[in-house]
Amino acid sequence: MSATVTVGDTTVACAPEQTVLDALLRSGVWMPNSSNQGTCGTCKIRVRSGAVDHRTSPEATLPATERDAGFALACQATPCGDTVVERPRTDDGRDRDATHALRDLVGTVTEVRDIAHDTRRMLLTLDTPLEFSAGQYVELTVPGTGVRRQYSLANTPGEAKLLELHVRRRPGGVASDRWAFGTVAVGDRVDVTGPFGDFTFDAESTGPMVLLAGGTGLAPMKSIVRQALSLDPRREIVLYHGVRTAEDLYDSGFFRELEAQHPGFRFVACLSRESGGDREGYAPDAFVEDVASAKEYTGYICGSEAFVDSAVKACKRRRMSPRRIRREKFTPAT
Ligand code: FES
Numbered sequence: 001m002s003a004t005v006t007v008g009d010t011t012v013a014c015a016p017e018q019t020v021l022d023a024l025l026r027s028g029v030w031m032p033n034s035s036n037q038g039t040c041g042t043c044k045i046r047v048r049s050g051a052v053d054h055r056t057s058p059e060a061t062l063p064a065t066e067r068d069a070g071f072a073l074a075c076q077a078t079p080c081g082d083t084v085v086e087r088p089r090t091d092d093g094r095d096r097d098a099t100h101a102l103r104d105l106v107g108t109v110t111e112v113r114d115i116a117h118d119t120r121r122m123l124l125t126l127d128t129p130l131e132f133s134a135g136q137y138v139e140l141t142v143p144g145t146g147v148r149r150q151y152s153l154a155n156t157p158g159e160a161k162l163l164e165l166h167v168r169r170r171p172g173g174v175a176s177d178r179w180a181f182g183t184v185a186v187g188d189r190v191d192v193t194g195p196f197g198d199f200t201f202d203a204e205s206t207g208p209m210v211l212l213a214g215g216t217g218l219a220p221m222k223s224i225v226r227q228a229l230s231l232d233p234r235r236e237i238v239l240y241h242g243v244r245t246a247e248d249l250y251d252s253g254f255f256r257e258l259e260a261q262h263p264g265f266r267f268v269a270c271l272s273r274e275s276g277g278d279r280e281g282y283a284p285d286a287f288v289e290d291v292a293s294a295k296e297y298t299g300y301i302c303g304s305e306a307f308v309d310s311a312v313k314a315c316k317r318r319r320m321s322p323r324r325i326r327r328e329k330f331t332p333a334t
Pocket residue numbers: 032033034035036037038039040041042043044061073074075076
């Protein structure tokens with residue numbers, strides 16, 4: 001049975017089996033979202049009238065007490081008839097009216113290259129351009145499997161037909177190990193859905209920026225940094241890339257070139273398990289050592305859950321306003 005979902009003064013149609021989040025995003029109606037897997041809680045809505053089927057919403061993210069109180073996960077729940085929902089509050093207090101509409105596209109793999117000992121860069125060319133904001137991600141359907149995996153975009157919105165993805169190998173993984181490090185070939189046709197996520201560059205912000213990236217959390221930062229410098233080539237920006245050893249580093253040459261072109265941009269490679277790079281130790285610690293007060297800064301953080309938690313603490317310790325801290329946690333594939 002088809003249904004409608006209403007949020008604020010906007011009503012959209014929702015097909016059978018379509019989630020609340022999917023229906024809203026495909027209509028260009030913004031709803032906070034991050035993991036799109038039921039694991040982060042970012043899309044937790046309150047159902048004001050009507051009812052939803054919670055389907056596979058995990059108890060860890062949506063406990064029974066919250067279901068009973070009328071909460072639901074928009075990325076998992078499907079409406080049972082016409083339903084009115086309320087948007088959740090966001091971490092940074094931002095509210096937006098519109099987003100780039102979610103779309104299904106097809107791309108062709110045009111390049112696969114090893115860039116670190118367990119990381120590959122994959123380039124795809126889309127048949128039709130994708131509109132997105134710097135920092136967002138797409139879902140790829142691994143050819144021949146139906147398995148979907150999420151990858152942040154390292155290209156800029158100006159390169160709308162190109163997708164640059166950084167893929168870290170996960171031993172035994174269907175997407176990374178068996179496909180991206182196994183059977184993938186130039187010319188593969190791949191289904192792509194996007195864009196997703198609220199980890200986006202704030203084009204209206206001014207003042208200095210700090211970006212803290214753990215591992216392949218560098219991908220969205222590559223997009224954000226270039227977008228920021230295209231708007232203000234002299235903006236004060238520092239990017240910390242945290243990895244374990246020198247063989248995990250990649251794209252350092254690219255960022256060194258940006259340093260040479262932009263006097264306000266600085267790149268700091270941090271190695272936590274050996275000496276070398278620019279700094280020895282954890283990236284958030286290097287930031288705390290370097291910056292006495294981050295009151296005027298806007299922060300962007302992306303990486304594993306542990307990395308993001310530690311980097312958020314570092315930003316708060318240096319008195320960055322929580323409203324100015326944007327973050328993206330990589331969640332393990334479900
Ligand atoms: S739980 Fe729905 S976007 Fe994370």
